[in-house]
Amino acid sequence: METVSEIPALRKLVDAQRKQNASIGFVPTMGALHAGHVSLIEAARRDCDFVVVSIFVNPTQFGPSEDFEKYPRVVEQDLAQCHKAGADLVWLPTTEIMYPENFSTCVTVKTLSQVLEGKTRPDHFEGVTTVVTKLLLSCLPDVAYFGAKDYQQQAIVRRMCLDLNIPVEIKTCPIIRDTDGLALSSRNAYLSESERESALSLSRALILAEELVNAGETDLNQLKAEMQQLISSTPLLKLDYATIVDADTLEEISTPQPAMVALVAAYAGATRLIDNCPLSVDSAQ
Structure with a gap:
């Protein structure tokens, strides 16, 4: 090399x-x-x-x-x-x-x-x-x-x-995750033990979105509200956004599209973290 x-x-x-x-x-x-x-x-x-x-x-x-x-x-x-x-x-x-x-x-x-x-x-x-x-x-x-x-x-x-x-x-x-589900990031090194535990709510919010879509939920506004509530209610986290967008245009959507992505961003203490998860249209039908 x-x-x-x-x-x-x-x-x-x-x-x-x-x-x-x-x-x-x-x-x-x-x-x-x-x-x-x-x-x-x-x-x-x-x-x-x-x-x-x-x-x-x-x-x-x-x-x-x-x-x-x-x-x-x-x-x-x-x-x-x-x-x-x-x-x-x-x-x-x-x-x-x-x-x-x-x-x-x-x-x-x-x-x-x-x-x-x-x-x-x-x-x-x-x-x-x-x-x-x-x-x-x-x-x-x-x-x-x-x-x-x-x-x-x-x-x-x-x-x-x-x-x-x-x-x-x-x-x-693909995203590479730690065993606890946290998406790997160079900034994870900034997290204290308690901040890291709180940061797991980002991936949990995405899992929630995926589970609700798989269960047939089509009201994406309700789904977004539940993601936001999960993150906002977690100690040491400050929510920036938790939303669902068109996979190509990144425009926020309210009803299922053929290709869509759930995206979240929050501060764990002073450290900004992001994560996302593609959502399957087949699951939404």
């Missing part, structure tokens, strides 16, 4: 693989890797001949009062996990490389970025789409791998690539 920082070095190694007709898989990360990230690298390893992982804590997707400075940075541990999972190349760009002096361009996906996470974190997705555009154009992989836990993010990146004719397939991989 090799490591590089500079974009020309990255491109040289990727181009050498292309000349051998190798398929390129790419996993963009902010480091602090956990089993969810590892599952993306392993998926890329299964699908592609050459696997690139980037590690870059992107400052532009953090708000002024968010956790950029304390976001976990454990590069040596991350490199060990990348090697074990089968990465061929790890790209470690610096902030100066990604945002050189006089950098003044941003990429925005308008409608999808204005709802859900976009309401609470208004500049977040502009930071995400700008950096992902730069990452993809620097590496130009055949396939890029994203986790389903950040459902809105992968939907936005997919839309962005379509709109801008970026020739990269976006593959979304």
Whole structure:
């Protein structure tokens, strides 16, 4: 496994693989890797001949009062996990490389970025789409791998690539959960024992939604209210949203659709957590 920082070095190694007709898989990360990230690298390893992982804590997707400075940075541990999972190349760009002096361009996906996470974190997705555009154009992989836990993010990146004719397939991989049901996240490390216990209400709310839909519930407003009540009544949790949306447009819906997703977001203490679950239309009929 090799490591590089500079974009020309990255491109040289990727181009050498292309000349051998190798398929390129790419996993963009902010480091602090956990089993969810590892599952993306392993998926890329299964699908592609050459696997690139980037590690870059992107400052532009953090708000002024968010956790950029304390976001976990454990590069040596991350490199060990990348090697074990089968990465061929790890790209470690610096902030100066990604945002050189006089950098003044941003990429925005308008409608999808204005709802859900976009309401609470208004500049977040502009930071995400700008950096992902730069990452993809620097590496130009055949396939890029994203986790389903950040459902809105992968939907936005997919839309962005379509709109801008970026020739990269976006593959979304399943959420990886701990044994207690909590969706894995680098931010879980911030949780106290009691906050972590309370955080389980997010996945329990999603399970409740799935069970009610499976039982034939068609009043999605009632279902949303029950999800919201479950989270709001949990100590140490502050609800942001618990809703059901169209899987493609992310528009909130009141009646079952062919493809829909339940999404939840809440603060456990000072730590913001998100989770989601697809809901089957077959179950709703």
